[in-house]
Amino acid sequence: MNEPYVDITGLVKEYPNPKGDPIRVVDRFNLSVQRGEFIGLIGHSGCGKSTVLTMVAGLNDITSGSVIVDGRETSGPGPDRAVVFQSPCLLPWMTAYNNVMLGVKRVYPTATQQERHDLVCYYMNRVGLADSMDKYPGEMSGGMQQRVGIARAIALKPKVLLLDEPFGRLDSLTRMELQDVILQILSTEKITTLMVTHDPDEAVFMCDRICMMTNGPRAKVGQIVSIPFGQNRVRADVLSDPRYYDLRVSLIDFLDKCEKEKEQAPVTDSHNPYETTLQPQLALGRLGVSS
């Protein structure tokens, strides 16, 4: 196996606690991602998956551990790790076009006016908003705003695309449309992607591998599952594939188990993070899937 493109090792996040020991939200999180891979981070709400993502993005300080992207350790945020937030986060005083242009100007400082314009138009076109470039965020629906958010992130030509529950606030029909939009773009752009989600269907449909996190505090990688559907997925095919439901069931089983464990015995300090990391093959073998 070649060198991982994104290598997250021993990532820890602690928040100071005025009443005693600091609260460890994420405890020694490890993950290796290959170039072009689409990784899903799934877990119960509050388990720290968004914390991991924001630490990778550099928006959240890392207590200890390291994030290496393309052989270089990251420090602070940067346009090489573009983020699509849960809320679209567009600047409401700028048109959609200018929102995208803001990043493009920053990443292509030497490009001519025309080249930049073409780039913005291209990506707006890719997300299906060629007609709405001069609209202000306030005049667009939530789905359209999130499309602009996606265009803004991808136009940066990032090494890693970080999606933080990007469809969390959308209705299920819009969500499906946007999932297709992202998959289409990624099929040509081949950007390494990390996506936080709490929707098993979304994770199975979109990801190459799904990283399930145990419940926080002291969240870590619980289990990693490979999804065998390959490139250029079509929703109807995936849905009709018999393995789809098995994968979905195994995800929900894991999440259920986490929830029960948390209820029965709160996580103790003696837990070894590496022990519980199941081999993906093993999990898939149980499901009767060969990768």
Added chain:
Amino acid sequence: MSDENRRTATERIKHFLLQVIDLTALGFLEPVVRLIYGEEPRVQIRKIGRFVAVPILAFLCFVGIWAAWAPHHKTKAGEVPTPSVVSEAYTTILTFSEREDSKEEAYLLSEAERVPLLQQAEAQLLKARTTAQAADEAVAHAQEADTASKKQLTERISEQLKTHKSTYKQERKTRENALKTELGTLSSNESIARVAAFREWKSKQTRLQKSMKEDLARIRAQVNPKVQTALAQQTSCAEEVQYLSSYCDILSKSNKESKLAAIDAEILALQNSMKQADTKNRYKQADKILVLHERRKKVEASSYAKASTLPMQIIRSIACVFAGFLIGTVIAVPIGVCCGLSSTFMAAVTPFIALFKPVSPIVWLPILLIIVGGFIPDPETHWLIQWLWDAPLIGELKINPAFLASALTVAMCSLWATMVNAALGVASVDEDHLNVAKVLRLGFCARLFKIILPSSLPLIFAGMRISLGVGWMVLIAAELLASSEGIGKFVWDQFNNGASDSFAKMFVVVFVVGFVGLILDRIMIIFQRLVSFEGSVAAI
């Protein structure tokens, strides 16, 4: 097809109107527009009733209470003016300013324009003189009738008083003597009672006399409404005559052109006489000619020395408030933004805000007057004042140190709201928007101009709106104190004037100040709406 087009066109006009109404926050006009377009007439009429009719009704109630109460309160400056008196005073103010305007115009007119106007004005003057005479006669007549009727009333009472006085004097003496002889035969207690009864009788009689005197005084002081109207008529006629005669004067010989022609003629005469004059006189005459040339220059540059009118003073006040507001904003916004960016800077500035914010304009003004006076000891020659006088547009305001001190007072009192709001706006920029800046690794300038400032502009403008309101309030007091030409000075002049209508003129100022303040507020609302965006905090 054309029908369809027309419909979309009218729809577009309607949307435009509604947008303008929304932008200017004139919400009460919305149901009117919707009613015109026949949209749910019953709902719109109910809305018009609530948002248009009710305020008008409330205002009418206020005017009614005012009109009923005002005549009952007597003051040193006469009765509190009723609404009708105030509206009369308003017309007087307007007439005065119109007359001053026409005089100013007349000063600059050329010969050809002047002559027909002069003829017209002279005819008017003749007519006005006859009416003035009639008014004088009417006043004399009314006063005569008044004194006659008063005399009738007072004669009887004074007669009564006279007889009462003489009888009282006699009776007091006889009673007193009778009492003195009687007292020898009585016991001490009884004599005290008798003397007390006598004293009571005396005081009753003097009270009676006093009340008669009071009656007399009241009747004499009574103002006859007929005399009053005749007097008012007389004053207005006299004013018109005075105006017309000075207007004719300006149209004929006090005109700029006539003045110049007169000087030219004098110069020419002197030059002619110089040819024949001997050497001794030549020196004198040359000197005279030079003096005349100087005077000619002065006249050429002169304009009509206009008396200050309320419209002029309003314009000056508005200019002054904007000057102060501009100075205040230029100081407040950068400091406020720095406060929002850096908590250290905020810590440094907080004591100043806390200490100076509550200071009254009445304190700032004398201090600033002295400071400005120190910088500009001689306004006639100071470069700044000269520059301001020569500048286009503002040159006509003839900005002086008092104006500058007033403007600085406005700035000192009004900048705090803008500063605090700017700090708040910058400090409360949406965390998500800052994250966008972080991911893009925007530089400081880009972050400031693309994210922080646009995001805090609505709050900054909300602060500026408060500042302008405060500034306008402060300015009137400052002008009053600094004697800087403006609305405040107008009030002060009226207060010191004591003419019959000066109290009413002060009431006019109340409405003028209120109306101008309202317009300024509307302007700021429009600006605030223009910089606001969807979901911004200050979208009021």
